[in-house]
Amino acid sequence: MSTLTLREAPERLDLAGLTPAALAGLSEAEAARLVVGTGRRGLTLGDCFALRLDGSDEVRIVGATDRLDRVGAGLSAGRIVVEGDVGQRLGAGMTGGTVTVSGSAGPFAGTAARGGTIRIAGDAGESAGGALHGAAAGLDGATLVIDGTAGDRLGDRMRAGLIVATAAGAHAGSRMIAGTIVADAIGDHPGYGMRRGTLVAARHGALLPTFVETGRQDLVVLKLLAKSLDALAPEAASLLRAPMRRYGGDLATLGKGELFTPAG
Amino acid sequence: MTAWIDGQAVERGTAVAAAASLLAEAHGPVIAGLCAEAAAVQAAYDLARAIGASLDPAAGAGLYADLGALASGGAMTTTPAEARGRADLVLVLGAAPWASGLPGDLAVEAPVRGRAAGQPRALLALGGPGDGGVRHVAYPAGEAGLPADIGLLRGLVAGRIAGPHPLADLASRLRGALYGVVVYDPSEIGALAAEMLNGLVKDLNEVTRCFALPLGDPHQGRAVTQVAAWSTGQGPRVGFGRGRPEHDPWRFDAARQAESGEIDAALWLASLPAPLPAWTRRVPTVALLGAPTGDEARVVIGVGVPGEAFGAALWHPRRAAIAWQEAARQEAPRQEAARGAGAPQPDVLPSAAAILADLQARLAAFPVSNPERSASC
Numbered sequence: 241m242s243t244l245t246l247r248e249a250p251e252r253l254d255l256a257g258l259t260p261a262a263l264a265g266l267s268e269a270e271a272a273r274l275v276v277g278t279g280r281r282g283l284t285l286g287d288c289f290a291l292r293l294d295g296s297d298e299v300r301i302v303g304a305t306d307r308l309d310r311v312g313a314g315l316s317a318g319r320i321v322v323e324g325d326v327g328q329r330l331g332a333g334m335t336g337g338t339v340t341v342s343g344s345a346g347p348f349a350g351t352a353a354r355g356g357t358i359r360i361a362g363d364a365g366e367s368a369g370g371a372l373h374g375a376a377a378g379l380d381g382a383t384l385v386i387d388g389t390a391g392d393r394l395g396d397r398m399r400a401g402l403i404v405a406t407a408a409g410a411h412a413g414s415r416m417i418a419g420t421i422v423a424d425a426i427g428d429h430p431g432y433g434m435r436r437g438t439l440v441a442a443r444h445g446a447l448l449p450t451f452v453e454t455g456r457q458d459l460v461v462l463k464l465l466a467k468s469l470d471a472l473a474p475e476a477a478s479l480l481r482a483p484m485r486r487y488g489g490d491l492a493t494l495g496k497g498e499l500f501t502p503a504g
Numbered sequence: 505m506t507a508w509i510d511g512q513a514v515e516r517g518t519a520v521a522a523a524a525s526l527l528a529e530a531h532g533p534v535i536a537g538l539c540a541e542a543a544a545v546q547a548a549y550d551l552a553r554a555i556g557a558s559l560d561p562a563a564g565a566g567l568y569a570d571l572g573a574l575a576s577g578g579a580m581t582t583t584p585a586e587a588r589g590r591a592d593l594v595l596v597l598g599a600a601p602w603a604s605g606l607p608g609d610l611a612v613e614a615p616v617r618g619r620a621a622g623q624p625r626a627l628l629a630l631g632g633p634g635d636g637g638v639r640h641v642a643y644p645a646g647e648a649g650l651p652a653d654i655g656l657l658r659g660l661v662a663g664r665i666a667g668p669h670p671l672a673d674l675a676s677r678l679r680g681a682l683y684g685v686v687v688y689d690p691s692e693i694g695a696l697a698a699e700m701l702n703g704l705v706k707d708l709n710e711v712t713r714c715f716a717l718p719l720g721d722p723h724q725g726r727a728v729t730q731v732a733a734w735s736t737g738q739g740p741r742v743g744f745g746r747g748r749p750e751h752d753p754w755r756f757d758a759a760r761q762a763e764s765g766e767i768d769a770a771l772w773l774a775s776l777p778a779p780l781p782a783w784t785r786r787v788p789t790v791a792l793l794g795a796p797t798g799d800e801a802r803v804v805i806g807v808g809v810p811g812e813a814f815g816a817a818l819w820h821p822r823r824a825a826i827a828w829q830e831a832a833r834q835e836a837p838r839q840e841a842a843r844g845a846g847a848p849q850p851d852v853l854p855s856a857a858a859i860l861a862d863l864q865a866r867l868a869a870f871p872v873s874n875p876e877r878s879a880s881c
Binding site: 280348393 | 755
């Protein structure tokens, strides 16, 4: 297991591409020269971190803070374990592997991630699994698990994949193209502008007038989803086994999205 | 006196030297405000590129509500002048547009050009208080708020929601108009609703003509957007920390950067009036102001007001374009002579662009902290 121990982050640091595979090919001296700073000082990995590399497929980032951006971005295989918090765009564009964070994440966690699993033990900022400014899609096939509370616009413009969160703010599933979001509680106006996709929530805030109830439904697909979530998120799995009431929306747009919430 | 350091009046040259020194020592400088003439905004982008600063206009939040919608799904927009000439139906959304004076002008005129020429004009309002002095038809706003109403209207217009509804009549009037215009303030309705509104307009263009009309901010934001586009190819919130322009609306939000302690120096540019953010008191700041009192920041330098002290390219709200505005006073030759910073005539203020160019020249003389970076600019 390779370890990067943060000594100081005097500015935002960009850790994109610091994957186990990329570090495996480098000596500690070579890795120390990689530029991670975002300011005019040109700070390097060695300036900010104490490095111990062993070429394994697991990288541990110790003492992490919310100034570390794009941790795990571009990951395709292996494992990144973060002890602490991270900044924006955790796991952006990753295609495989696993990223875990013991603390909280900034905005846009999992944006454009096509594969792999991201797990955040704490909270996530706005637009977790959401699209960046002008981007075609947010989460795009990966799995994002947030054990704490996600901010507003969870899964904004996501195109594929699965998000599980304990709670989320307003506008969860806004502009969704497709994919699935399961949460215990979500805020007001979920699914604003969603075209397709599935939201499941035990509790929700005010619904939009462009969502219509389509009755009580007992769908096999929800049972299959529950089964697939048993290991990853048992609470979410048990939620999916409850009898469900379905709302269709957002009729402002295509209207092929749906919100399930326990009946009765 | 037109320059101050720590609230004490000083010679302008002294203040510019102090400003250069403050910026030269910074690791993460920001240039914010950008409420100024196009030449000064251009000079600000040039300076930022030279010193690795990030930029954020005072208009940032509202501007990005609209830019986000534009970048995500495109927009079909028109200008106030075209709306006055061509629209037979104008829908005013929310409260903010009523403060602009535009609804009043639209109410007393009728279309004179295009396919609706000669028709009467209907002025409709949704979700706003309206104006008792302006004849219009008000539709009730729903409890869920304006963004929800815009979505509802879009569903009704497209026929995805049917049956009797308080907004059904408004939807059919929009579909029946020859040239409809929807007036809104992006900062009032937010990014999601702005995108929904643009979707509504695009849906209407399947059956008739309709355009969105976002009202500009009063802080030159739309001019800054154009200067940023031609200077960097990107939106206004860019950073040059890594030598190349990086666009990141979240990271380069100046208020967020100040809050998180990521900036250690700032230059606030407001040759036109703009509210000074509280963080300029905490972060060592150089303020270039058209109407200074001297205690706004660590270093304050008075600059000429564009369109008054000298002719300048400014945002023209009615034409929705950058346009030349002549000086209010007829002292053009003397003004020209005094453009250079530190010019001998103390009674004539230099332009912000001249001060910024002077700062850039002085900063070029400071040792470069990262010599490799300059090659990639």
